[in-house]
Amino acid sequence: MILPIYAGLERVPDSLLEASGDLGGRTGSTLRLIVLPMIWPAIIAGSILSFSLTLGDYITVNIVGGANQMLGNLVYTNVGAANNLPLAAAIALIPIVIIFGYLAAVRRTGALDNL
Numbered sequence: 001m002i003l004p005i006y007a008g009l010e011r012v013p014d015s016l017l018e019a020s021g022d023l024g025g026r027t028g029s030t031l032r033l034i035v036l037p038m039i040w041p042a043i044i045a046g047s048i049l050s051f052s053l054t055l056g057d058y059i060t061v062n063i064v065g066g067a068n069q070m071l072g073n074l075v076y077t078n079v080g081a082a083n084n085l086p087l088a089a090a091i092a093l094i095p096i097v098i099i100f101g102y103l104a105a106v107r108r109t110g111a112l113d114n115l
Helices: 002-010 014-022 027-054 057-065 073-081 085-109
Strands: none
Touching: 002 027, 002 073, 027 085, 057 073, 073 085
16 A cells, blocks of 8 residues: 555655645645645555455465454355355455445546546
């Protein structure tokens, strides 16, 4: 999440920040009205990347010894030990639906139109 936001912050021109300061803009209003709308696509990209990468982290949870069942663990258990492929496929569909819903919501708001 840090790298896409950092790349988005690098794309903000210094002249806009200087113009905001020259016109009397305070730090909070500059952040809210200038910086945040410009890095919004980077925030969306970072959230999609971080969410999709966490779906494959089932081994880390098993090594650390977490007692919680994550979606990746349930898919891994149903494919391997239980040999219940239909249930594993149904569980694997949940994150795909979540990502498609998130992308549809982002597209509907028009947050990525200025790319």
